[in-house]
Amino acid sequence: MAKMVIHGGKRLSGSVTIGGSKNSTVAIIPATILSDTPVVLDSVPQIKDVYNLMALMDEMGVKSDFQGEILKIDPTQIFPISLSHNKVTSLRASYYFIGSLLGRFGKAVVGFPGGDDIGPRPIDQHIKGFKALGATITEKDNYIVVEARNGLHGARIFLDMASVGATINIILAAVKAQGTTIIENAAKEPEIIDLATFLNNMGANIRGVGTQTIRITGVDCLKATNSHTIIPDRIEAGTYLSIAASSGNGILIKNIIAEHLDAFLAKVQELGVNLDVREDSIFVYPNSQLTGVEIKTSPYPGFATDLQQPLTPLLLLADSQSTIIDTLYPKRTRHIPELIKMGAKIKVVDSKIVIEHTDHFNAAEVTAEEIRGGASLMVTGLMAPGTTVINQAENIMRGYDRVIDKLRSLQADVSYSGSEKF
Template sequence: MMKKLIIHGGRRLSGEVSIGGAKNSTVALIPASILADTVVKFDSVPDILDVYNLQIIMESMDVHSTFEHGVLTIDPTQIKEAKLPSTAIKSLRASYYFMGSLLGKFGQAEVTFPGGDNIGPRPIDQHIKGFEALGAEVEYDDDTVKINAPHGLHGARIYLDMVSVGATINIILAAVRAAGVTILENAAKEPEIIDLATFLNNMGAQIRGAGTDTIRIVGVQHLESHNTHTIIPDRIEAGTYLAMAAAQGDGVLVKNIIPEHLDAYIAKMVESGVDLDVREDSIFVPKTTQFKTIKVKTTPFPGFATDLQQPITPMLALADRESVITEEIYPERTRHIPELNKLGMDVESLSHGLIAIRPSHELHGGVVSAAEIRAGAALVIAGLMADGVTTINNADHILRGYDHIIQKITNLNGDIQIVDE
């Protein structure tokens, strides 16, 4: 049963909100946990649907887990090879990280093609290229990928043809248990990759260079967890609340942030007229009455994150003139546009990846649909800004990526509730 959000808009937001653990770290760390020879513990785990779906996938392999009060405990010591449940696999794209971790664990993997948000083509050819370089053979059978390393995995020098977070993570997961040294060049630099490497290194892995474009991995035979791993704060959730607070707030403190992870985003918000007070691990967003037009271009980290171009869009509608976003990562990431326009915004996809946001200061409620996580976040912000009632259908997409969103917005004086369709 799908859920929908009901928002009574127009209320000013104030107070403070604390950011949860990073979704994009969590969905890589959970598959990585099966590489361990001991029980693994994570804390600051976000309470999102993706976590529960990953638990279902692990249960099919006799990997039992418990999740309560932000602590996820995983026991991979009785793991067995099994066909993974295709429904759960198709519910989130990050399930493809089981390719790398199963390949590293057993020397083989069979995974249904993953699902996730529909934001345009996201091929896995760079993942496959990396696996093959490590000694694996890959076959495709209908919607299933079968990967097998009959002679075991061995280190290799791998150059990614394009910067890919997913391929970088998957190759690390496979190479960490491979014999010899792997050099991964043109690697992605995202903070979530550093988080993964930190977790694996604390278990005995030998990974150097995470966060740079060249990562060196010396394979090891055993990985043992001795400490709870605390997941880094979610920079995309943080950016979403910063935009929400700027657009509709009378003073909001956003806590549990690593500001360095948001440098490009913070710079653009300041350029747009938001006088952010950036502190050590929090950011105060004052009431902002005048917004300036800006131009945004999404690029790989440390640039402006593609996941934040949609959440910042409603705020840009308050500017004095047209703002332009150039979406370089996923040019087809435009499914929020017709929905925002239903609420009175004037947003247009001009050409492939080019989006214009024109001034529209009077939004009204309406019935819209969340096509994917970040499009849904944009609709939540617009709904809070709009006069009247906004109903967001397919809200499950939003719940896949935003931890306790109802409680957090309610605590900021927003009027939002969730109901079953």
């Protein structure tokens, strides 16, 4: 069990550069096995999930090399294997191998995915899409077996909800299928656009990403000719914005696509945070008086569920009540008892998170049970005078690129006891 130790209560300053998107990266890495040539990815975040995916690919004969921000992947010698439950429980994004293996080999045998425990996240919409494309689905022990014995064919698929995971998985399966696939009520997240850009640059024919209707015409071959640069991580950016607004004496956050953060920035400015939004960066001024806000998460372009927890510590500084309703994952509240240990005045009332002004935070020993909940503890620990110890800090490392180095560049006093070289 890794620990993050924070000596908090210090005002921070300087600049920090946002890394490549975790949510793009964990979709694009499985997508690389659809390529008939080696692939080069740039701006890849140094996070635990990347190394977990590399280990899974190594089991399939896919060699990879990760140096700095450059990840080279050679899928040309890939062979199909079953990805066991034990191998895939470390991260939920392993389920993207279902779509990519199905698209490459016509069959995928994958253990049920793991990842953070933030409430029910069923894969019924993924299965609905695979069936429409001509696959049969069977479940055996802890495995899901998806097989298209007569090949995959295009289909019209209406998603009952705009699921990011299902949209991505269907794209991965359909990109080499015969004919045209139309996904209606598709998710619109920037990470889906990034995936489609990667695939299109290799010869795929995907249109309409970023809208509710995506059209995919199958192709026979995908070949990488240039490296693909991962888009900046909007969730990491939002987390550092929360740090800058709560503990900063003026912090510049670089490598940002502000349009990806429109809903988040609107709420931050409604709070009273003074921002200078520039072409590819945001300067966060020191803040004194903040006013409570009401937040309701929703699919993109709405307020991202992944940002409600990192923003919560900042809401505790507001002089009036704030509320959060997470319409996507209402059970995403496991960080709240840990925040209470640190002095936070926060509670859950009828699936609504109610946040009151908190004028004093105390250091404590707490546990990061998942990525974004861990981020909320990290932001609070930076505010709290004294020494905060965050157990299971490896969960934070799953989602935040070189976080210790970046916090130290802002003059934070932090350390990490895990074995990862971030």
